[in-house]
Amino acid sequence: MQLTVVAALGGTVFGTLLALARLSPARPVQLAAGGYVNLMRSIPLLLVIFWFYFLVPVALQSLTGADRPPRIGAERSAYITFVMFEAAYFCEIMRAGIQSVSRGQQGAAFALGLTYTQAMANVILPQAFRNMLPVLLTQTIILFQDVSLVSLLNVTDFVGAAVKIAQRDSRIIELYTFVAVVYFALCYLLSELVKRLQRRIAVVR
């Protein structure tokens, strides 16, 4: 329950920042945020949790040159993973919300002398939130279901899997990476198809 709340709030905050990044005129920022969101949305949650729990410590080890991978507690790992994962979904919701606020509102805010930040904080985002509230709540419900799913999988199972990997070297990692790549390819393809479909049926305002 606590995880749901933290993930929902953290995801919303981080997601809103990501949405603003995706809407930024600075191309590298836009692409970086877009890449992150597409990646997170194309991979199943379980895989992300696995990756984060096992691969990030290994990556950190090679980066810092330590002789043992740093232990990130299972619980903290879960919190971070969920926030990062949900943020990608909340980003897309907030991006839709921001774009649903008419351009004229931005014009009026700027015409009064408000800066971009002031306009976003006082005029655009409040309206975006209100517009997207139903969808944000739906996403939170889905998140809650995901959380309860994960809590079924005991932390000891992950530890058990880690032991197996340590014994059998790197073969299982390769297998899981292959599965992830297949997932990513399929999901990305599907989302491209959906985008194309949306363009066809979109109503020009």
Next chain:
Amino acid sequence: MISIRNVSKWYGSFKVLSQCSTEVAKGQVVVVCGPSGSGKSTLIKCVNALEPFQEGTITVDGTSVGDPSTDLPRLRARVGMVFQHFELFPHLSIIDNLTLAQIKVLRRDRDTATKKGLALLERVGLREQAPKFPGQLSGGQQQRVAIARALCMDPIAMLFDEPTSALDPEMINEVLDVMVELASEGMTMMCVTHEMGFARKVAHRVVFMDKGEIVEDVPTAEFFGNPAARAERAQQFLSKILHH
């Protein structure tokens, strides 16, 4: 006060404004008219940098609008703008609409801002609407609030982008009355409008635009009084709209 010199603007390869030049002196009222697509709304939005432009210069009270080093928010705070679709902030009450920019931009404290807001609401005849929300007001009322909102910033000039075009006919007059009063108090105004009655009453000059160019830029009396001397396109336009 407002000086527009050889301004050109492109959207990609489409030329929207072509070498536009005009001036609005302090205390003057200039009406900009023309057929749709002529670029008049785009031109007025260039004045406070809501739209960028690629060529030419625009100066407002000595400050260059196109200069990248200009503090745009500060400039925009000194020039009020009223939009065709009112653009009140729907999630804020009327009085909050009026005080938001005063507090955030002019750094006034809430009491001063509220007093000012209420005084301007009084001036446009809408004091009792202060606690309501924009959705509860009629179009004419919303536009009057929008004018009050712009005036709360104590602007040196006011820009109007077709302020009455989205209003029902019976509400147009209440908004025009406010604008006429503003003009009579000596406010520098640049108005894009189709309301020729308003133009005749208060405008010092009329600028006629067509296809991105300024075709006519003459004193009001000359524009309406001497139609034969006007360019062909202006004459056509006049004949079409003076039939109300």
